[in-house]
Amino acid sequence: MATVKDVAKLAGVGSGTVSRYISGNGSVSKKSAEKIERAIKQLNYRPNSMARSLSSRRSDLIGVWVPSLEGPYYHMIIRAVEQELRLHNKHMILANAEDAKSDADRRAHFDYLVNRDCDGILMSCSLQGTFELARTCEHFANLVLLNHQADALAGRCFFIDHELGGRLAARHLVELGHKKIAVITGRLSAQDARQRHDGFLDEMAKLGRSVPEDCVVEGAFSYAAAERLVSAFLDMNLDFTAVFCGNDKVAMLLISELNNRGISVPRDVSVLGYDDVDFAAYTAPPLSTIHAPIDEMARSACRQLLNLTYDTDLPFQERFEPSLCVRRSTAALG
Incomplete structure (x- = not known):
C-alpha cells in the first residue's frame, strides 16, 4: 500500500x-498539485482517514439523534439523511434514545x-421544549433540529406545517359528507401532534362541525x-362514520381491527391517516392520508447542517407544507 513518502518521491x-x-491546510503551488495528483492516481494512493481527520481537525462524521426507531417515520428520516450525507462524502453515527426515561438520559445519548x-x-425532537433545545445549541454550535418550530432558533429548525395538515384532514372528511368524526391523536405533549390536532379541531369548528x-x-x-x-x-x-388518525x-x-370486527373500510367507516409513509399505499384498502414531505424536510435540514459545519453554501428551506393524498380508505358518506 502506497504511503505519503511514496507519493512525494x-x-x-x-x-x-x-x-x-x-x-487542504496550507498553500501548494499549482505545478506541485498537478504532480501530486498524478502520483496519487498512478500509485492508487488512499489517504488514511484517521490521519486526515487529525490534520484537518474534522471527522467528517454527522451525528443523528432520534427518539425511536420503531415504525417507518424515523426510517424515512435516517434513509434521507444518509443518502444526502453520502453525496457530500460524509458519514453518519446514529443515537437512538428510545430507552431514555428522563432529560438526563436523552442528554446522555446526545453526549454520546x-x-x-x-x-x-x-x-x-418534537418532544423537547424550546428552552431545553436552545441550551443544547449553546453547548454544541453545529446543531439543527428536525420536526421542531421555534422563532428563537431560526435557521436551525426544520418543520412541516402540521396545523395546515390538520386543517386539510378536516376539510377532506367534511367534504365527503361526514358529520360524526372521531379522532385518534398523536401524543399531545409532542409539538407536531398538538399542532395537527389543534388545526383539525379549529377547522372543524369553522366548517360548522364539532367533535x-x-x-x-x-x-x-x-x-x-x-x-x-x-x-x-x-x-x-x-x-x-370517519376517523382521523394522527x-x-x-x-x-x-x-385491520375494523376488518377483524366485520366493519368495512370505507363502506362503513372512512379512515384517514397522516404522514404518508412507505406502506400507506399498500394497506387494504390503500390508505388515504395527509402527505408530510418527510424526505424533503430531512434532506434540507441535512444540507443546512453541512453549511453550518463545513462552511458550504447548499440550498435549504425550513418550512414544508403537507398535502392531501386520497386513496381508497375514505369515501363519500352513502
Whole structure:
C-alpha cells in the first residue's frame, strides 16, 4: 500500500507538501498539485482517514439523534439523511434514545455523539421544549433540529406545517359528507401532534362541525401500545362514520381491527391517516392520508447542517407544507 513518502518521491516534492495538499491546510503551488495528483492516481494512493481527520481537525462524521426507531417515520428520516450525507462524502453515527426515561438520559445519548467527535448533529425532537433545545445549541454550535418550530432558533429548525395538515384532514372528511368524526391523536405533549390536532379541531369548528370530547382519544408511539389503544377505542362503541388518525401506523392498525370486527373500510367507516409513509399505499384498502414531505424536510435540514459545519453554501428551506393524498380508505358518506 502506497504511503505519503511514496507519493512525494514519485511527484518529486517533499512529504510536507503532499500532506498539505491532502489536508487542504496550507498553500501548494499549482505545478506541485498537478504532480501530486498524478502520483496519487498512478500509485492508487488512499489517504488514511484517521490521519486526515487529525490534520484537518474534522471527522467528517454527522451525528443523528432520534427518539425511536420503531415504525417507518424515523426510517424515512435516517434513509434521507444518509443518502444526502453520502453525496457530500460524509458519514453518519446514529443515537437512538428510545430507552431514555428522563432529560438526563436523552442528554446522555446526545453526549454520546459529541464524544464520538461528530462534526455536527441533527436532532429529531418534537418532544423537547424550546428552552431545553436552545441550551443544547449553546453547548454544541453545529446543531439543527428536525420536526421542531421555534422563532428563537431560526435557521436551525426544520418543520412541516402540521396545523395546515390538520386543517386539510378536516376539510377532506367534511367534504365527503361526514358529520360524526372521531379522532385518534398523536401524543399531545409532542409539538407536531398538538399542532395537527389543534388545526383539525379549529377547522372543524369553522366548517360548522364539532367533535365531542369522548370521540377524541390520545394516541401512542409503539405498535403494541397503539394496538391496545385501537382495540379499546372500538370497544367504546362510539357513534362515528370517519376517523382521523394522527399517524399512518395507527390508521393501519385501525383498518385491520375494523376488518377483524366485520366493519368495512370505507363502506362503513372512512379512515384517514397522516404522514404518508412507505406502506400507506399498500394497506387494504390503500390508505388515504395527509402527505408530510418527510424526505424533503430531512434532506434540507441535512444540507443546512453541512453549511453550518463545513462552511458550504447548499440550498435549504425550513418550512414544508403537507398535502392531501386520497386513496381508497375514505369515501363519500352513502
